[in-house]
Amino acid sequence: MKNAQPSYTLDEAKKKIENYCAYQDRCHKEVANKLREMGMIPRAIDQIIGHLIQENFLNEERFAKSYARGKFNIKKWGKKRIVNELKMRDISKYNITSALKEIDENEYLNTLNLLAEKRLEAIREKNIQKRRKKLADYLLYRGWESHLVYEKITELIK
Known part of the structure; x- marks a missing residue:
């Protein structure tokens, strides 16, 4: 029953x-x-x-901002992943733009750098091309912008 x-x-x-x-x-x-x-x-x-x-229990702008801050600070997601997740929740373009302003640009780039270096240490691959691909796949999956990912890979893997 x-x-x-x-x-x-x-x-x-x-x-x-x-x-x-x-x-x-x-x-x-x-x-x-x-x-x-x-x-x-x-x-x-x-x-x-x-x-x-x-009664202010529900506020999409407040939600979008706290979501963006949380996913960036805790899960180390890039802006693309955050934007896609907010779009899946039907958040307006205005609120998404507003939410992304919560992420400090210097902190954003520092986080990318730390994440890339930490991941690169964990990759045991000897072949340079495969190392690059593994690092790129990891960072792109986490939603980091491709131009930033490729600049970082070029900088770290020579």
Whole structure:
């Protein structure tokens, strides 16, 4: 027998989602998905999201900025990966641009340098071309811009 999904009143759902948003910044898409999982109807979802925006529980610009800072500082992602992830969450171009301004350019380049050097030490490949490819693949996967990656590889592997 399948467990029946609990049903929520509008006020119960609001409280639950307020806590969900208070715990961590969320984007509109995550909140709408969570409400759908809770079995809320589209009209209730719109009403609750409106309430969350009005009460400042939901703010896409704040979400985009904290997301960009977090992924850069903690996971060492490059701007391309951050932009793609924000686009997948339906964040507007304006908010994405605003979020990328949170990343200091000098810190960005220093992080790329440290990441590349650390990774290069871990690559045991003797063939120079294969070493370059492995390092490039690693940095590109993490979302670093290709022109920066290739400049760094040229600088590090001679």
